[in-house]
Amino acid sequence: MIDNNSFKEVNESYTLPEAVREAQRCLHCKVPSCRKGCPISNDIPEWIGELAKGNFGNAMHIINDRSNLPAVCGRVCGHERQCEGSCVLAKKGEHINIGKLERFVADFDSVAGLTHEAIPEKSRGRVAVIGSGPAGLTIAGDLARKGFAVEIFEMESEPGGVLMYGIPEYRLPKGVVRREIKKIENLGVVFHLGQTVGEELTVDDLFARGFDAIFMGTGTGVPKRLDIPGANHKAVRQAIRFLRRVSLYEAGLMDNSEVIVGNGDRVYVVGCGNTAIDAARTALRMGSAEVTVVYHRTIEHMKALRSEYDEAVAEGVKFLWNTSITIIEAADDEHIANITISTDGVERVVPADHVVMAVGSSPAARIVSTTRGIEVDDRGYVLTRDNPYGMTTRKGVFAGGDVTNRPATVVHAMRDAKQVAEGIARYVDAIKLLDDINRDSGL
């Protein structure tokens, strides 16, 4: 069971001797299957080898080559489905704890101030990045290292996207996210916060300011609703908004009473992905008496990681499989009284105080509705091409991460963004070359 208001990080870090001992177990396989399992092809055996010899700075340099967010990935990636699940030692149930080692190297490096990257000269062009989630941060870091001047436009008052306002503190401390962002800022990336593109300024304004290319990494911030009686009641919360409020409450920017879910409540969470489990565990931490996750399919179909589920069960979250909420009954304007739940077609009415919806999300239309030429599919996802990778139907505007891929994971947003960074670099180099040729020939 979990203490109220205990947002302390749940998974502990290695001590230095533990990390070195764990690194020394690696077999340095000739064909490292762990690396194949990593969506961004992190050079895992190489940096683990440096760590095993106590060369922490070298380990960090190797990680930096592929990742801008190692302290984040070390904590929230689905290692059991990726590198660790692919490690040859996994067959014996003894995989190397790659995530925990990556987290150790990144934390050790930033706390000790071990490595410092030189600020590259910004001579290749100017790129505006809209959104500072994992996709935007990755584009910014990669392009800054390639010699581009990058400015990020973010609508929130702090950068980080879901890392800052979605994934809860007990899994990903905000201090860790801030340290990673500081490293990207140290590469010369400029942040403009509280700037909503599509409201305060438009894509055309950004081009008018002289940017050569624009990247949209705006995620999927619009939560989906369920079409059931009572779904629009005030006491029915959207999980991503609830989690955002809790982040603001923890940062001292919102009062406990505004978080709403808590104080002995009976809470039902609908859905079974990362967001649902985070909302359920957070509701417990906010003081809810009873939290139940309701999912219309079986545990085998659950999108959340098994480890997240196990931790939620250990903390006291209950799960109802093959179950849907069919009716939400109001007590008054502010409160709900009962919900009807249907398990394998058998209905029953149970008392409830809150329903939290975590049934998916889709992109907002702020930018595409204020900009000509950016086409989206029938669900609002931005359409992009493969050459140059990531360019939308509007010349010079690129997109990547969840806004093109559908809600995925941190590392998949990063993988996509790395490829888009290559696409942007090729595009900007090409237009600059054409400009030079035209200027030289007096056109």
Ligand SMILES: Cc1cc2nc3c(=O)[nH]c(=O)nc-3n(C[C@H](O)[C@H](O)[C@H](O)COP(=O)(O)OP(=O)(O)OC[C@H]3O[C@@H](n4cnc5c(N)ncnc54)[C@H](O)[C@@H]3O)c2cc1C
């Ligand atoms: C609650 C929750 C828990 C999750 N847990 C995990 C996990 O454990 N592991 C994992 O791998 N993945 C997890 N995910 C998924 C992962 O966080 C996302 O796939 C990832 O953040 C997508 O990155 P992104 O950069 O595309 O978008 P986002 O992180 O959504 O970032 C988009 C950014 O764009 C900004 N923005 C949007 N519109 C505008 C605009 N018009 N102008 C300016 N700024 C704008 C937003 O404010 C935001 O900062 C989780 C998601 C949620 C919601």
Ligand code: SF4
């Ligand atoms: S597969 Fe496992 S043992 Fe082999 S190199 Fe990768 S981490 Fe080391």
